[in-house]
Amino acid sequence: MTNPPPHLPALLALSTSLRAARTQRNMGLRQLANRLGIQAQILSLWETGKRPPTLEDVAHILGFLRVDPTEYKRIMLIRRRLDSLNPFExxxxxxxxxxxxxxxxxxxxxxxxxxxxxxxxxxxDYTHAILQGSATQPDDIDQELFARQVQQLDRRSSCSHSVLLGESATDGNFGSQLNGAAATRSQLSIKIVPTSACFAGMIEPFRIYETAGKVFTVALLHTHNTIFVTEPDAVKRYRSTFRKLEQEAVDYHALG
Known part of the structure; x- marks a missing residue:
C-alpha cells in the first residue's frame, strides 16, 4: 500500500495541530496513546504527518482532550481537506x-x-485605499475592513515574522504604517529591498511557514487564491531566494 505524500499542506497542518492539542495539555505521547487504546507508534505517525488519521480518529482524540468547539471545528476542517488533496485555496x-x-x-x-x-x-486607511483602487463597492469595502479588523484582533503575534518589502511597496506615508505594526508585534522584523537588488523574475509575493521539526511550506500569494508548495526542491529554492533578497535589504528606518 502506498503512503500519501508526507508534506501535503493540510496533512502538515493537521499533524502539527494534533501535536499542539496534546502538548498544550501537558500530556505525553505514550500517555495519550494508552488512554486512547492505540499504539504509541500509530499516534506518532499521525503527529508527524507520516500517516493520516481517519476523521473518526481525529474526533476521538479531540473529544478525549476536550478541546474547545472553535478548535474542534478548525482541526476537523483540516482533516476534511485531506480528501481533496487540493494545493489551491x-x-x-x-x-x-x-x-x-x-x-x-x-x-x-x-x-x-x-x-x-x-x-x-x-x-x-492603507487597506481602504487598496480596496478602493480595486473598484470594490463601498458596502463591500466596509464589510471587508470589519472582517480584517476582527482577524487582526484574533491573530497570534508570538511567532517570529521577518518581512522583506520591495521598494515599490514603500511609496507614500509608509513610515507611520510600519512603525505602528512594529509597535504591536514584538517579534517582527521589517527590511526594504532596493529595486536594483530585485533580480529578474522575482516579482511574485510569497510566504514561508516554518513549523516545529524544521518543516517548511511555501504559500504563493495571488489576488484571489493561494497556492501551497511543499515539494522539497521548490521549497529550497524559495528559501534561497529569501536569503539572497535579505542580503541586499536594509532596515526600513534607514530609509526614513
Missing part, C-alpha cells in the same frame, strides 16, 4: 483558511512582499 472558500492555520502553528514566518505591505501589517 480560494479567498473566502472557507471560514478558516490554511493560511490562518499555518500562522497559528508556525514558529517562524518569512515573507517577501514586492509591491504591497502584507495584510497583517496594514492599517485600516
Amino acid at each position: 480560494t479567498s473566502g472558500a472557507d471560514s478558516i483558511s490554511l493560511q490562518r492555520i499555518f500562522e497559528d502553528v508556525a514558529i517562524r514566518i518569512l515573507e517577501w512582499a514586492p509591491h504591497i505591505i502584507p495584510e497583517p501589517l496594514q492599517t485600516p
Whole structure:
C-alpha cells in the first residue's frame, strides 16, 4: 500500500495541530496513546504527518482532550481537506483558511512582499485605499475592513515574522504604517529591498511557514487564491531566494 505524500499542506497542518492539542495539555505521547487504546507508534505517525488519521480518529482524540468547539471545528476542517488533496485555496472558500492555520502553528514566518505591505501589517486607511483602487463597492469595502479588523484582533503575534518589502511597496506615508505594526508585534522584523537588488523574475509575493521539526511550506500569494508548495526542491529554492533578497535589504528606518 502506498503512503500519501508526507508534506501535503493540510496533512502538515493537521499533524502539527494534533501535536499542539496534546502538548498544550501537558500530556505525553505514550500517555495519550494508552488512554486512547492505540499504539504509541500509530499516534506518532499521525503527529508527524507520516500517516493520516481517519476523521473518526481525529474526533476521538479531540473529544478525549476536550478541546474547545472553535478548535474542534478548525482541526476537523483540516482533516476534511485531506480528501481533496487540493494545493489551491480560494479567498473566502472557507471560514478558516490554511493560511490562518499555518500562522497559528508556525514558529517562524518569512515573507517577501514586492509591491504591497502584507495584510497583517496594514492599517485600516492603507487597506481602504487598496480596496478602493480595486473598484470594490463601498458596502463591500466596509464589510471587508470589519472582517480584517476582527482577524487582526484574533491573530497570534508570538511567532517570529521577518518581512522583506520591495521598494515599490514603500511609496507614500509608509513610515507611520510600519512603525505602528512594529509597535504591536514584538517579534517582527521589517527590511526594504532596493529595486536594483530585485533580480529578474522575482516579482511574485510569497510566504514561508516554518513549523516545529524544521518543516517548511511555501504559500504563493495571488489576488484571489493561494497556492501551497511543499515539494522539497521548490521549497529550497524559495528559501534561497529569501536569503539572497535579505542580503541586499536594509532596515526600513534607514530609509526614513
